[in-house]
Amino acid sequence: MIPANFDYQAPSSVEQAIALLESSHEAKLLAGGHSLLPAMKLRLAEPALLIDLGRIPGLSYxxxxxxxxxxxxxxxxxxxxxxxxxxxxxxxxxxxxxxxxxxxxxxxxxxxxxxxxxxxxxxxxxxxxxxxxxxxxxxxxxxxxxxxxxxxxxxxxxxxxxxxxxxxxxxxATTGAGTSYAKFHHPASGFAVVGVAAVVKMASGKIQSAAIGITGVADHAYRAGAAERALVNQPASAIAGACSRAAEGVDALGDHFASAEYRKHLAAVYCRRAVQEAMAAKA
Ligand SMILES: Cc1cc2nc3c(=O)[nH]c(=O)nc-3n(C[C@H](O)[C@H](O)[C@H](O)COP(=O)(O)OP(=O)(O)OC[C@H]3O[C@@H](n4cnc5c(N)ncnc54)[C@H](O)[C@@H]3O)c2cc1C
Incomplete structure (x- = not known):
C-alpha cells in the first residue's frame, strides 16, 4: 500500500496550477485526496507530479x-x-x-x-x-x-x-419545486448502489415537470428520460408506473453484490421514493 514515487507542487493560483498541468502529461491535481490517494496506494494511479490545489485561495465557497x-x-x-x-x-x-x-x-x-x-x-x-x-x-x-x-x-x-x-x-435555485435524494447505500463502502435525485414541480395537484438523475446503475449517471416523460401531467397515483421505466434503455452494471437486474429494480423503487419525497418536500 505504498504509492510509487512522485513530485509534489503546491501552486498559489489557478494559473500556476494550469501551467504545472501543462508541464507534464503525468501530472494529477490533488484536492481532498480521498479518491486519488487510495488509487495511488493501490498503484492504479502513478502520477509523476501531484499538484496540490489546497494552497490556492478562493476555491472554497x-x-x-x-x-x-x-x-x-x-x-x-x-x-x-x-x-x-x-x-x-x-x-x-x-x-x-x-x-x-x-x-x-x-x-x-x-x-x-x-x-x-x-x-x-x-x-x-x-x-x-x-x-x-x-x-x-x-x-x-x-x-x-x-x-x-x-x-x-x-x-x-x-x-x-x-x-x-x-x-x-x-x-x-429550486424555489417552487420539491427536491429529494434517495439512496441505497452499499453496506461496506457507503457508496450508492443506486441513488436517485428528483426535482418535481406541481400544478393543480398534478406533476408539471420532473427531473430525475440516477447514479450507481450504469457506467455513469444519467437522466431517466422515459420516467420523466411518463410523470408529466400525472397525479401522484401514476408515480410507481412511471418509475418502473427508470432504467429503460440503460446498460446496467452488475457485480457480486448487486446484479444488473437488481440495480434496475432498485432504480424503479428509489425513483418512486425520491419523487414521492420531493412532492412531500414541496407541500
Ligand atoms: C471511505 C470512503 C467512502 C466514500 N464514500 C462515498 C460516497 O458514499 N459517495 C460518494 O460520492 N463518494 C464517496 N467517496 C469518495 C469521496 O467523495 C471523494 O472525496 C471524492 O470522490 C473525490 O474528491 P477529493 O476531493 O477527495 O478528490 P481527489 O481524490 O483529490 O481527486 C480525485 C480526482 O479528481 C481530480 N481532481 C481533483 N480536483 C479537481 C479539479 N478541481 N479539477 C479537475 N480535476 C480534479 C484529481 O486529479 C483526481 O483524478 C468515499 C471515499 C472514501 C475514501
Missing amino acids: VREAGAQVALGAMTTHAAIAESPLLASRSPLLSRAARQIGDVQVRNRGTIGGSIAHADPAADYPAALLALDAEIVARGRKGERTIPAREFFSGLFSTTLLSGELITEIRVP
Missing part, C-alpha cells in the same frame, strides 16, 4: 450568483451539507452531500474532486444532472461552462480536457 448558487471546486462535502444558503435556495445538493461516506470523507473530500473522478457510484452526479447544473472549467485557452448533461461521459470519465481544471459548479 458557496455563494449566491443571480438565479444560481455557485460553489468553488474545493468546497468540501461537509460545507455543502451544512450550507444555509443551499438549504434555503437549492437544498438537493446538501441532501446528497449528507449521504456521502462518513465524517472524515465529508470533511476532506471536495465537490470538484468527486465530479472529476466520476465514480459510477458517486452521489453528486445524480443531483447535478437533476438540477441541470453547470460545471466551469479553466485551461490555458480560458474558461468554459459545461452543462452537467454533457460532463459525465463514461466509467470514471468526463468531457474535461487534458490541461483543464474545474473551478466552479453552479446549481439553479
Whole structure:
C-alpha cells in the first residue's frame, strides 16, 4: 500500500496550477485526496507530479450568483451539507452531500474532486444532472461552462480536457419545486448502489415537470428520460408506473453484490421514493 514515487507542487493560483498541468502529461491535481490517494496506494494511479490545489485561495465557497448558487471546486462535502444558503435556495445538493461516506470523507473530500473522478457510484452526479447544473472549467485557452448533461461521459470519465481544471459548479435555485435524494447505500463502502435525485414541480395537484438523475446503475449517471416523460401531467397515483421505466434503455452494471437486474429494480423503487419525497418536500 505504498504509492510509487512522485513530485509534489503546491501552486498559489489557478494559473500556476494550469501551467504545472501543462508541464507534464503525468501530472494529477490533488484536492481532498480521498479518491486519488487510495488509487495511488493501490498503484492504479502513478502520477509523476501531484499538484496540490489546497494552497490556492478562493476555491472554497458557496455563494449566491443571480438565479444560481455557485460553489468553488474545493468546497468540501461537509460545507455543502451544512450550507444555509443551499438549504434555503437549492437544498438537493446538501441532501446528497449528507449521504456521502462518513465524517472524515465529508470533511476532506471536495465537490470538484468527486465530479472529476466520476465514480459510477458517486452521489453528486445524480443531483447535478437533476438540477441541470453547470460545471466551469479553466485551461490555458480560458474558461468554459459545461452543462452537467454533457460532463459525465463514461466509467470514471468526463468531457474535461487534458490541461483543464474545474473551478466552479453552479446549481439553479429550486424555489417552487420539491427536491429529494434517495439512496441505497452499499453496506461496506457507503457508496450508492443506486441513488436517485428528483426535482418535481406541481400544478393543480398534478406533476408539471420532473427531473430525475440516477447514479450507481450504469457506467455513469444519467437522466431517466422515459420516467420523466411518463410523470408529466400525472397525479401522484401514476408515480410507481412511471418509475418502473427508470432504467429503460440503460446498460446496467452488475457485480457480486448487486446484479444488473437488481440495480434496475432498485432504480424503479428509489425513483418512486425520491419523487414521492420531493412532492412531500414541496407541500
Ligand atoms: C471511505 C470512503 C467512502 C466514500 N464514500 C462515498 C460516497 O458514499 N459517495 C460518494 O460520492 N463518494 C464517496 N467517496 C469518495 C469521496 O467523495 C471523494 O472525496 C471524492 O470522490 C473525490 O474528491 P477529493 O476531493 O477527495 O478528490 P481527489 O481524490 O483529490 O481527486 C480525485 C480526482 O479528481 C481530480 N481532481 C481533483 N480536483 C479537481 C479539479 N478541481 N479539477 C479537475 N480535476 C480534479 C484529481 O486529479 C483526481 O483524478 C468515499 C471515499 C472514501 C475514501
